Amino acid sequence: GAGVSQSPRYKVAKRGRDVALRCDSISGHVTLYWYRQTLGQGSEVLTYSQSDAQRDKSGRPSGRFSAERPERSVSTLKIQRTEQGDSAVYLCASSSLSGGRVAEAFFGQGTRLTVV
Amino acid sequence: DQQVKQNSPSLSVQEGRISILNCDYTNSMFDYFLWYKKYPAEGPTFLISISSIKDKNEDGRFTVFLNKSAKHLSLHIVPSQPGDSAVYFCAARGLNDYKLSFGAGTTVTVRA
Numbered sequence: 001g002a003g004v005s006q007s008p009r010y011k012v013a014k015r016g017r018d019v020a021l022r023c024d025s026i027s028g029h030v031t032l033y034w035y036r037q038t039l040g041q042g043s044e045v046l047t048y049s050q051s052d053a054q055r056d057k058s059g060r061p062s063g064r065f066s067a068e069r070p071e072r073s074v075s076t077l078k079i080q081r082t083e084q085g086d087s088a089v090y091l092c093a094s095s096s097l098s099g100g101r102v103a104e105a106f107f108g109q110g111t112r113l114t115v116v
Numbered sequence: 117d118q119q120v121k122q123n124s125p126s127l128s129v130q131e132g133r134i135s136i137l138n139c140d141y142t143n144s145m146f147d148y149f150l151w152y153k154k155y156p157a158e159g160p161t162f163l164i165s166i167s168s169i170k171d172k173n174e175d176g177r178f179t180v181f182l183n184k185s186a187k188h189l190s191l192h193i194v195p196s197q198p199g200d201s202a203v204y205f206c207a208a209r210g211l212n213d214y215k216l217s218f219g220a221g222t223t224v225t226v227r228a
Contacts, residue, residue: 004159033216091159093216104150105216107159 006092006108013082013115021077021111023092033105034067034077035091046077046090082115089113119143120208122219130227135193137222139206142187146208150216151180151191154203163204164191196226 005024013019025032034046047067064080073094079086089112093105121140129135137151147168152160166173166180166189173180179192193200206219 035218093159104162104165107152107161109157109159 004092004094004106004108006090006111008111009109011111011113013113015084015115016081018078018080019082019113021079021090021092021113023075023077023094023108025073025075025092025094026096026106027073029073029094029096029106031095031105032067032069032075033093033095034065034075035093036086037089037091037110079113082113084115087113087115118220119146119217120206120219122206122222124222125220126223126225128225128227129196131198132195135191135196135200135224135226137191137193137204137206137224139189139191139219140187141189141208141217143208143210143217144187145210146217148209149180149182149189150207151178152205152207152218154205154221160205193224196224198226198228200224201226
């Protein structure tokens with residue numbers, strides 16, 4: 001399809017385990033974001049990358065979150081040693097450059113992660 | 117620390133009336149503002165945006181107003197329709213900044 005897609009849609013993980021979430025962004029888009037959305041608290045950006053950087057900026061809320069881009073339009077968000085507080089919807093978004101300015105971002109449907 | 121705040125978690129409005137959604141921001145470096153709409157089980161979709169050089173942008177039933185001195189923007193939906201029932205997120209970024217900061221969202225319910 002032409003949009004951003006994420007997999008899996010739902011993920012249940014045992015506390016302490018590592019998880020990997022995948023995002024297929026729109027071909028040609030330069031910037032890719034990962035957000036975490038929790039009920040009533042909005043969305044916080046976890047990582048974002050520009051161009052074809054292999055490894056994204058990371059760090060929020062801690063070094064347990066990292067993202068890699070094995071291909072320009074594919075990103076994998078990795079969460080190490082999951083905690084119950086990591087239970088949330090993880091959204092991936094991508095955007096293009098438009099006349100030197102960043103255009104609006106297009107979002108995937110999200111992956112709902114539940115840590116038990 | 118939330119740099120973009122939507123203080124009203126929900127809004128209920130009658131069909132045909134105006135919906136007004138408010139958003140405040142704290143970062144004076146923000147210069148581009150966006151509104152996203154989200155239906156259940158779907159990702160947010162872009163609705164309308166405004167650059168800091170403007171104070172108003174209109175697109176059909178949707179108008180966004182920006183008050184830079186007050187660090188405040190609002191989204192007006194006129195007239196409201198049942199299909200407008202969704203969660204609306206305000207977002208902002210700085211000049212040539214790739215990172216969008218989002219508010220917590222406002223759930224709009226349009227009553228028939």
